[in-house]
Amino acid sequence: MKAMVVGGAGFIGSHLCDALLAENNVVVCVDNFSLGTRGNIKHLLGRDDFILYEVDVSKETDLEAVFEKERPDYVFHMAANSDIQASASNPEVEYRNTYTTTFMILSCMRKYHVGKLFFASTSAVYGDKRDILLDENTPNLEPVSYYGAAKLGSEALISAFSYMNDIQALVFRFPNVIGPRLTHGVIFDFIHKLTQNPRQLEILGNGRQTKPYIYVTDLVRAILQFKDTEHTGVTLYNAGVSGATSVTTIADIICEEMDLKDVEYRYTGGESGWKGDVPRFSYCLNKIHAAGWKAEYTSDEAVCRTVRDNLAQRDR
Amino acid sequence: MKAMVVGGAGFIGSHLCDALLAENNVVVCVDNFSLGTRGNIKHLLGRDDFILYEVDVSKETDLEAVFEKERPDYVFHMAANSDIQASASNPEVEYRNTYTTTFMILSCMRKYHVGKLFFASTSAVYGDKRDILLDENTPNLEPVSYYGAAKLGSEALISAFSYMNDIQALVFRFPNVIGPRLTHGVIFDFIHKLTQNPRQLEILGNGRQTKPYIYVTDLVRAILQFKDTEHTGVTLYNAGVSGATSVTTIADIICEEMDLKDVEYRYTGGESGWKGDVPRFSYCLNKIHAAGWKAEYTSDEAVCRTVRDNLAQRDR
DSSP, X not given: OEEEEETTTSHHXXXXXXXXXXXXXXXXXXXXXXXXXXXXXXXXXXXXXXXXXXXXXXXXXXXXXXXXXXXXXXXXXXXXXXXXXXXXXXXXXXXXXXXXXXXXXXXHHHHTTOOEEEEEEEGGGGBSOTTSEEOTTOOOOBOOSHHHHHHHHHHHXXXXXXHHHTOEEEEEEEOEEESTTOOSSHHHHHHHHHHHOTTEEEESBXXXXXXXXXXXXXXXXXXXXXXXXXXXXXXXXXXXXXXXXXXXXXHHHHHHHTTOOSOEEEEOBSSSSSTTOOOBOEEOOHHHHHTTOOOSSOHHHHHHHHHHHHHHHHHO | OEEEEETTTSHHHHHHHHHHHHTTOEEEEEEOSSSOOHHHHTTTTTOTTEEEEEOOTTSHHHHHHHHHHHOOSEEEEOOSOOOHHHHTTOTHXXXXXXXXXXXXXXXXXXXXXXXXXXXXXXXXXXXXXXXXEEOTTOOOOBOOSHHHHHHHHHHHHHHHHHHHHTXXXXXXXXXXXXXXXXXXXXXXXXXXXXHHOXXXXXESTTSOOEEOEEEHHHHHHHXXXXXXXXXXXXXXXXXXXXXXXXXXXXXXXXXXXXXOOSOEEEEOOSSSSSTTOOOBOEEOOHHHHHTTOOOSSOHHHHHHHHHHHHHHHHHO
């Protein structure tokens, strides 16, 4: 099939392109290179089955031209501002890059009769429900970040477009996704800070923020596994991992992998790393496990592998 | 206080302007006159305590100029495409007039530190859950109309902006609102059709679509009653009425009020009037009743009064 991956040069998107190509699909990669990089897809450039468009998907006419030319069978919508902390001071980024991209993609799918969508949603749609085991039926979704709000708004759009245009939509709500090609977040930041100053590490919050981290190849495997399941309307899964990892544990793992001893941790204090951060949450994974998928790596293992990936990347 | 009513020349908005002025507030009415009309507010023009701006709220810079000049204490956001049936063929209307207006208003509130918001949401956020008694904690909101999707996306934005900027937000999810100055919908359409042809009436669907109709003055009274209740974050109410009225009953009431006998009803068939229409739903009103508000008119009474209002309006 011909698969359009919007945000295909991004962190998760580029791994998805790899996996779709490995399954002999033609991939139409669309990216504006705001967060995605050419480096993430450089190994794919020049292949006959990989077509790249540098397009800002929040502009409908530009995106329409790609749909008109390529007529994809399936759209994987991975485009978003993925840096929640950054958009806290500029919500317009989420309006444009996270919500408007969804609206424009759905409008093009409606116009060109594309019947299959995968959408990368997030645990941030739930808001701060730290004492509830979150499942797909949890009520009262109250996002506390602009990112979570734009993703929940996108889910709402998908619901209506799916109903009105008979689009089959598969939606995963991810927790933190980590692995090779990661561009931001706590692991990335800590390694950067410790490279600058190996004796001291500033940690936002009290370090007890504890979240599940999923390894990117586990997630991509889930997308591939469920992408062709026939269903009507929208099918939603919490796609997560066993366990959760605290920010202090992440610091400990990084120090160990970097072979640093006696690093002084300086906590900025408070339960959250920044306003809009949800300090801890737990996912009920019964639905996706019952459907036949389970992550290979636990949260701690995912963190450990990602630290090694990142250090190896830096050494290259 | 100084109250900004966005969509203040619209059907509900203009009644809210009347009520806020009657309580001695200064009203800043902002409208782009796409659905709102000068006729709805003509009795207010020229008053010192009524300030009118013709502004398209989906354009941030235009709206910012009004905030900069007027510095409101409270924003009542009533601007939206209110015609669900019309946007079914053009979802872009909802993106611009229903969602983007909310984003721009919240951005201005954030910038100008306005701490109080009322938002007009809708039963359409629930989607088609015809066999469930809908309360504020009903899970899995799955809108089937672009209108419902844009309103649910707006609620998500309000959740995040409220949390991030300490905005107190009061959100009502209305069913159909009717009364004087109504500009579209089944009552409006039937009267129009029967005026053209008093012998025959085409009815979309099977006529058994049955929904609660709330009279606009009841709704405005609820907004006024709760607007100053101190609370943190977002407070949400289903604001509805006892009972529900079928489309065939509406036709019967109109024929009786117009003194028409033996009108032939021609049904187009099907459970819904059009795709994206939710044919029936029921509201649990325990929360708003417990808080001390109850509609004066039942759904049937509201329909009957509205028919009389509309006929009187036509005679003028």
